Structures are given as structure tokens and as C-alpha cells.
Amino acid sequence: MAVVNRLLKPRVPTFYSLAGTLRILSSSSSSSSLNSGIDIRPQSSINRKPLGLDPQGRSVQWVFLGCPGVGKGTYASRFSKLLGVPHISTGDLVREEISSHGPLASQLADIVNQGKLVSDEIIINLLSKRLEAGEAKGESGFILDGFPRTIRQAEILDGVTDIDLVINLKLREEALLAKCLGRRICSECGGNYNVACIDIKSEDGSPVMYMAPLLPPPHCASKLITRSDDTEEVVKERLRVYNEMTQPVEEFYRSRRKLLEFDLPGGIPESWPKLLQSLNLDTHEDTKSAAA
Numbered sequence: 001m002a003v004v005n006r007l008l009k010p011r012v013p014t015f016y017s018l019a020g021t022l023r024i025l026s027s028s029s030s031s032s033s034l035n036s037g038i039d040i041r042p043q044s045s046i047n048r049k050p051l052g053l054d055p056q057g058r059s060v061q062w063v064f065l066g067c068p069g070v071g072k073g074t075y076a077s078r079f080s081k082l083l084g085v086p087h088i089s090t091g092d093l094v095r096e097e098i099s100s101h102g103p104l105a106s107q108l109a110d111i112v113n114q115g116k117l118v119s120d121e122i123i124i125n126l127l128s129k130r131l132e133a134g135e136a137k138g139e140s141g142f143i144l145d146g147f148p149r150t151i152r153q154a155e156i157l158d159g160v161t162d163i164d165l166v167i168n169l170k171l172r173e174e175a176l177l178a179k180c181l182g183r184r185i186c187s188e189c190g191g192n193y194n195v196a197c198i199d200i201k202s203e204d205g206s207p208v209m210y211m212a213p214l215l216p217p218p219h220c221a222s223k224l225i226t227r228s229d230d231t232e233e234v235v236k237e238r239l240r241v242y243n244e245m246t247q248p249v250e251e252f253y254r255s256r257r258k259l260l261e262f263d264l265p266g267g268i269p270e271s272w273p274k275l276l277q278s279l280n281l282d283t284h285e286d287t288k289s290a291a292a
């Protein structure tokens, strides 16, 4: 219980919005409100307000949900740069723990390589340590990627803070497996790439979805590695575990009117502007430099 308690810091005041652009309404009356009940209406002063902070100067606390391979890390990292809050991926925390060869390393490697979830206690312990280290450096706010992944994790998070927004990224199932299998990481700089070319056609041959590969620059090309859990068998198990353990978390946030469902229309060039648009962030001047 002690490890869980580390995350149980005093509850911060109720949710706050992104620079006044987001309002989470309990009713669903506006023409621009999404089915999720999240009302994201244009604000006349959107271009002048600093992103990532609400009018009281508090930093945003967002969560990214979505199946393995959907691109949570890519979009979470872009929003992290845009909003000036840290991108915290619990998958990265687990991988760092494994490569540190600490006492939990071999146990964690076994779990990850089977496509199973690490226990709630271990993951909360890793996340607490990361949040504490960030706090010590003066970080505030966060974009969580890969957490919460179980109802229990969602309840614990809900008990300690109010999440502003949960973005649920969705992609056609046939693209998810291909994207996981195509994922490559540069062993030197840590850059993320994808060699898969997703080109889904309808029965009459017309294009349904196209996602170009994200190829590495020449200096990374010879140093690419693949995640040990990105094999076909393990990805299929991760997708099964997602449906069983994490899909209920979508409902947890939907019922609290915090869930924004976003169907990715294609690769980053098509999806990023549309995602910004659905958050009414597309007119903000900072978004022009965030697509790096």
C-alpha cells in the first residue's frame, strides 16, 4: 500500500481547461459539442492566451488512451511540446526500468514480452517516482500516455487529481498490427520511425486509408532496432489485453464526460491538423511551430 500512497497526494481543485478553450460540460446542448459531451467552442481570444495553462496559471493534465500501435506516443509528444507540459509514457518508464537492470528488471521483461500488463502497484510506483522527480525540477501538469490502463488505475488517478481531458485515439484494427510490426527505434538517438506503409482499399478498390511510412534519416538507418514486444504474437495479445482491461477505462471517462473520441483519418499530415481543429487549437499561433 505504501507505494500506492505515494501517488495519493492532496486532491487539486476541480478540472481546469486548456487556456480557456476547453470546457467540459455536463450537458450536451451546443451545436459544437461532441457526442462525448465535451464542449470545445472557439474563444475570441484564443490566439493571445498561453497554451497549456488555464486562466489561474495551472498546467493541463491530459491522458491519451488508445490501442497499441495507434500512435499515442507520437501525438502525446506533439501536445507536450505545444502545451509545455511533460509527456509521461508508462511504457517508457517500464522499458527504462528493464534496461536499468534493477531488481524488477527481469520480472518486468517477462511480463512485457508476453504482452501482459504490469501490476497496478508496480506501475503506480514507477509513475509516482517520475512525477516526484518532475516536481522536484519544477514540472507541472502532464500528458499521460499508457496510463491508466485498468479501472483500478483510473480510480486511483481520479482519487488524487482531476484530469482535464482524455483523448481516445482510434484506428482501424488492420492498421494497428501493421503499425506495431513496422515500428523502429534508432538505438543511438532514440528517434521513432515506422517502415509500414498502410494502404487500405475498399472492396471496389477505392482508397480507404493511406499512411505513408515514417522513414529514418540516413544517419539512423543502420542503427534501427525493434521493440522486443512488437512481434505478431505479442501484439495480438496486447490488443486482446487492451480490449479486456483498458476498454472499460474509456467508459470510465466517457461517463464523466471527459472523453474525446478521435478517429485518425490517416497519417500525421492528415491527422494532426484535424486533431488540433477538434480541440479548437488550430488557430493558435503556437501550433504552427509544434509540428516539428
Ligand SMILES: Nc1ncnc2c1ncn2[C@@H]1O[C@H](COP(=O)(O)OP(=O)(O)O)[C@@H](O)[C@H]1O
Pocket: 067, 068, 069, 090, 091, 092, 094, 111, 112, 115, 116, 117, 118, 119, 120, 123, 145, 146, 147, 148, 149, 150, 153, 229, 238
Ligand atoms: N499503465 C500500465 N499498466 C500496466 N502495464 C503497463 C502500463 N503501461 C505500460 N505497461 C507495460 O508496458 C508495456 C509497453 O507499454 P506501451 O509502450 O504503452 O505499449 P503499447 O504500444 O502496447 O501501448 C505494456 O505492454 C505493459 O506490459
